[in-house]
Amino acid sequence: xxxxxxxxxxxxxxxxxxxxxxxxxxxxxxxxxxxxxxxxxxxxxxxxxxxxxxxxxxxxxxxxxxxx
Amino acid sequence: xxxxxxxxxxxxxxxxxxxxxxxxxxxxxxxxxxxxxxxxxxxxxxxxxxxxxxxxxxxxxxxxxxxxxxxxxxxxxxxxxxxxxxxxxxxxxxxxxxxxxxxxxxxxxxxxxxxxxxxxxxxxxxxxxxxxxxxxxxxxxxxxxxxxxxxxxxxxxxxxxxxxxxxxxx
Numbered sequence: 001x002x003x004x005x006x007x008x009x010x011x012x013x014x015x016x017x018x019x020x021x022x023x024x025x026x027x028x029x030x031x032x033x034x035x036x037x038x039x040x041x042x043x044x045x046x047x048x049x050x051x052x053x054x055x056x057x058x059x060x061x062x063x064x065x066x067x068x
Numbered sequence: 069x070x071x072x073x074x075x076x077x078x079x080x081x082x083x084x085x086x087x088x089x090x091x092x093x094x095x096x097x098x099x100x101x102x103x104x105x106x107x108x109x110x111x112x113x114x115x116x117x118x119x120x121x122x123x124x125x126x127x128x129x130x131x132x133x134x135x136x137x138x139x140x141x142x143x144x145x146x147x148x149x150x151x152x153x154x155x156x157x158x159x160x161x162x163x164x165x166x167x168x169x170x171x172x173x174x175x176x177x178x179x180x181x182x183x184x185x186x187x188x189x190x191x192x193x194x195x196x197x198x199x200x201x202x203x204x205x206x207x208x209x210x211x212x213x214x215x216x217x218x219x220x221x222x223x224x225x226x227x228x229x230x231x232x233x234x235x236x237x238x
Contacts, residue, residue, distance in 0.1 A: 006238070013235040021228050028221045044236065 007052060011045055018042075074238075078230040085226015089219045094169040096215055099208040101135035102174070103201060106181075110197045113190055120153065120186055121146040134168040157182035171211075177203045 018041030025034035105127050112123035121143055128140030138160055145156045158179050165175045181200040188196065
């Protein structure tokens with residue numbers, strides 16, 4: 001249960017920091033790089049979430065289909 | 069242990085950001101010193117009518133740290149070396165540009181200026197100095213704009229990048 005909380009905080013932290021980087025880059029007039037930074041942050045969060053989901057499906061499979 | 073690693077990582081990226089910002093703020097300063105040097109050189113040529121070697125020595129004594137090295141080095145090389153002034157000047161400039169925070173543009177301006185050194189009489193020489201000064205002023209304006217635009221950005225990006233990597237690895 002503790003690991004789940006960590007992953008939530010990690011994703012929240014990444015979101016906050018990416019938002020800050022986006023704001024700063026946008027203020028300095030580097031719109032494209034700001035977009036790119038946001039995209040990279042999104043992809044990283046996506047990878048984390050997909051990992052979590054794959055864990056979840058493994059759990060479901062092992063519970064309902066009686067497989068390892 | 070984990071916290072120590074995170075702290076070290078944050079320190080490193082912050083330091084990189086500050087170093088980048090310092091580089092940006094040093095460039096206009098160094099160009100300003102070069103402009104001062106050329107103005108002193110002009111004064112020495114027009115009013116004191118010193119030979120170039122002594123004028124360079126004077127500049128080398130008067131200016132602050134990075135700029136004076138170039139002129140002191142050229143003055144010393146002129147004493148011992150028999151190669152012509154343009155070669156000595158371009159060799160010294162190429163060496164010195166790595167030491168100071170200057171761009172290709174400034175290097176090119178200095179090299180072109182060096183090609184005119186000692187070829188003309190005082191009036192023509194002051195015209196060439198004025199031309200080089202004009203180019204350097206333009207470069208300094210650009211460097212200043214860049215400094216204003218990117219110095220804060222570099223610092224914040226250093227800190228935020230460090231935080232980002234830490235959260236990613238946590």
